Amino acid sequence: MEKKYWVPALEKAQAIIRLVAEEPARLKLTDLCKRLDISKSSMFSLLQTMEALQWLSRDRSDTYTLGMHFGIMGNAFFRQFDLIDAFRKEAPACMRELNESIQLASLEGSEIVYLAKEAAPSLVQMVSGPGTRLPAHATGLGKMLLSALDDTQLNLLYPDDSLESLTPFTLKTKQELFRQLAVIRHQGYALDLQEGVMGFNCIAVPIYQSGSQTVAAISFSMPLHNWEEKRDRALQAIIDLAGKLSFNTGNASNGKGSADPS
Helix, strand or coil, X not given: CCHHHCXXXXXXXXXXXXXXXXXXXXXXXXXXXXXXXXXXXXHHHHHHHHHHCCCEEECXXXXXXXXXXXXXXXXXXXXXXXXXXXXXXXXXXXHXXXXXXXXXXXXXXXXXXXXXXXXXXXXXXXXCCCCCEEEHXXXXXXXXXXXXXXXXXXXXXXXXXXXXXXXXXXXXXXXHHHHHHHHHHHHCCEEEECCCCCCEEEEEEEEEECCCEEEEEEEXXXXXXXXXXXXXXXXXXXXXXXXXXXXXXXXXXXXXXCCCCC
């Protein structure tokens, strides 16, 4: 990463967190200042902010330990590997049912990150292998995941009205995206009609944990010439797979999806 994009306050916060993790309940503000060569005024502001965010917790002796935030994030980090394992177990049979590719993805900011893929035996494939990133607004997976956010979160992700276009069919404005997200919330699934890749349509549904918390999404992608024939079966199959993955990673799907993608 180029240093011109570097945020010094985050670098200092990371140094504090690392030191507290190594020596929990032993370091006070003055100790942290000395060890990290940070001024008392800066350290005070950093610690106050991290306490408010539950990144750190201060005990009665004014020493620090890691806060609840890291327990939640640690569980979430390791759950994603459980989810990938469950996907690798359950997705092959679902893929063979329609002979179309299935993708698993999570949301990172305004992008999706593909976590796993069960590829159909086809010479023509979308580029959607693990680690691939795409703008969330341009994919069915991304729109499904964005629909779980509230307007405040969405406005932070999309401060500008215009959106990046990947194809002539990509949503072009924030208003278009927000209108479509309202529809997705109601129907329980999201469509990508050549919005991310020309010649391919996708249908995506959420994976739930902790009751109704959306943690990832899965989709069927298929060439345009197979869409009319397979889209109804694809929706029902992907809803069934999402239910299995939600169950296998700790919770049952809430069944919001409706098998009518027309």
